[in-house]
Amino acid sequence: MPSSTRPQLPKNWPPHLPYLIQPTYSPSLLSSTLATLRTPPPNAQILASQQQGPAGPSPLVRIRPISDPAHPANGQHGLFAARDLPPGSFILLYGGHVHGAEDADPGSDYDLSLDAEAGVGIDAGRGGNEARFVNDYRGIEAGGPNAEFREVWVRKGKVVEKGMGVFVLGAGKSGRRARGIGRGSEVLVSYGKGFWRLRGMGEEEGRSEEEGGKAA
Ligand SMILES: C[S@@+](CC[C@H](N)C(=O)[O-])C[C@H]1O[C@@H](n2cnc3c(N)ncnc32)[C@H](O)[C@@H]1O
Numbered sequence: 306m307p308s309s310t311r312p313q314l315p316k317n318w319p320p321h322l323p324y325l326i327q328p329t330y331s332p333s334l335l336s337s338t339l340a341t342l343r344t345p346p347p348n349a350q351i352l353a354s355q356q357q358g359p360a361g362p363s364p365l366v367r368i369r370p371i372s373d374p375a376h377p378a379n380g381q382h383g384l385f386a387a388r389d390l391p392p393g394s395f396i397l398l399y400g401g402h403v404h405g406a407e408d409a410d411p412g413s414d415y416d417l418s419l420d421a422e423a424g425v426g427i428d429a430g431r432g433g434n435e436a437r438f439v440n441d442y443r444g445i446e447a448g449g450p451n452a453e454f455r456e457v458w459v460r461k462g463k464v465v466e467k468g469m470g471v472f473v474l475g476a477g478k479s480g481r482r483a484r485g486i487g488r489g490s491e492v493l494v495s496y497g498k499g500f501w502r503l504r505g506m507g508e509e510e511g512r513s514e515e516e517g518g519k520a521a
Pocket residue numbers: 377378381382383414415437438439440441442443444445
């Protein structure tokens with residue numbers, strides 16, 4: 306590929322890993338499943354092309370290595386706000402490989418459920434974008450998560466596709482005051498109890514918060 310058409314990589318992107326500017330789709334997905342993923346419900350939140358951010362590194366976030374022994378993901382990476390991000394705002398789409406239950410990678414720590422009923426997930430284990438570096442808030446932020454994974458519908462020309470977005474938490478049901486995410490702060494979601502239970506870290510380790518939306 307000529308260098309002019311190769312996507313630029315975000316700083317600290319792992320050199321061995323494909324950086325995706327569009328999701329890839331498993332060839333095993335049935336056409337009926339693909340049709341479901343391209344049929345938004347009447348009340349769908351549709352992201353127009355200009356709201357989706359650039360097809361390349363997002364100016365809103367930075368991937369940073371974590372070298373703090375007190376951080377539970379020390380030695381790994383995290384995603385940090387590159388500017389103040391307002392409550393409820395869209396940050397970026399979760400890039401990855403869209404797959405069915407039959408070709409899920411059971412060992413992946415980067416697999417989000419995209420359509421639970423259809424058994425479809427989006428896995429960034431073998432390639433994705435900056436969103437794969439979002440950590441869970443447990444053991445990091447006593448005040449809880451400041452972001453969430455949320456279903457979005459993405460306009461691509463004439464087609465609208467189901468995707469997963471990372472959003473700054475708004476005021477929400479809890480009535481907690483929406484904080485936004487300050488420049489330099491880590492973007493933290495709740496992976497949900499199921500994610501940690503599957504990895505042998507349940508409530509007994511103090512990971513007792515609400516169920517979230519992680520893992521297909
Ligand atoms: C989707 S990845 C997040 C990015 C990861 N830190 C990296 O550098 O690739 C999920 C993995 O990050 C780590 N992780 C994320 N949040 C964590 C937390 N609160 N405590 C411990 N490990 C965490 C775990 O290893 C988990 O399986």
